[in-house]
């Protein structure tokens with residue numbers, strides 16, 4: 613039986629500092645979707661690990677990303693999202709184009725050494741898989757396709773065409789738990805039978821039927837529908853089974869059986885004992901509202917059950933009672949994989 617990571621890693625600020633530097637600084641992170649940039653002259657803000665970013669579509673139509681920190685004295689210049697020609701910093705009104713160039717800085721002509729052309733916003737890498745926009749603020753990012761591994765192919769093979777999807781809503785929450793506890797909870801369905809009765813009613817979560825696989829940084833769970841689940845959730849439709857993907861370090865992707873649907877989003881560390889999550893939900897263009905309402909209610913229920921679990925684990929692992937826990941070698945193999953990748957990145 614494998615040990616878990618040391619429990620001290622779930623509250624130690626020094627560990628989080630190293631995770632930010634060695635893991636999140638150079639990882640591709642889901643930031644938002646093309647529906648947030650419907651036309652030239654639009655932008656939205658987000659964060660990559662702790663790095664604030666702004667994603668833009670300038671007049672030339674091109675997708676760009678910049679660190680959302682003013683080159684003058686560091687104010688995060690853009691907030692929210694919307695449509696505008698320029699981004700003006702609220703502090704001293706330096707004004708940038710959506711292409712990142714510094715357009716105007718009040719009183720800059722009083723300073724002969726002022727080099728406007730050298731003070732544009734700092735760019736970051738951006739890429740898309742279907743409507744999903746990913747950002748990488750690291751120095752020399754690998755191609756996004758390499759990072760995504762076989763996930764796009766697995767999703768396509770299931771019968772889901774991501775290019776057809778229509779954005780529906782964003783769910784957001786803060787959780788009183790270290791980011792790794794939230795990810796680890798996502799990575800096993802060993803708890804589903806006891807903790808998610810409604811989910812276990814529609815998906816076959818038994819070890820014989822529920823398939824786990826690992827490939828590079830991608831961990832996948834494929835759950836078939838129970839016969840009894842078909843009527844309960846009206847799960848007849850294009851998608852024959854569920855797919856839950858986890859792309860290390862922190863991306864979760866959920867597809868339920870039935871009509872075309874997906875939710876995607878990261879687990880973002882805020883402090884050693886607090887995380888922020890969001891999930892963007894998308895549905896196929898012809899999915900009826902009643903089906904969407906059922907799925908959202910179902911997912912909300914599962915989400916509330918998971919919050920109680922991860923916040924409980926946080927209290928347990930930080931209580932000082934134990935040094936570490938134990939992992940089942942088959943049912944919790946994806947957690948083992950997650951912990952290996954994480955520990956390897958932090959070791960010297």
Ligand code: FES
Pocket residue numbers: 682683684685686687689701702703704705706
């Ligand atoms: S910090 Fe942005 S204009 Fe001064």
Ligand SMILES: [Fe+2]
Pocket residue numbers: 797803804808914917918
């Ligand atoms: Fe769960």
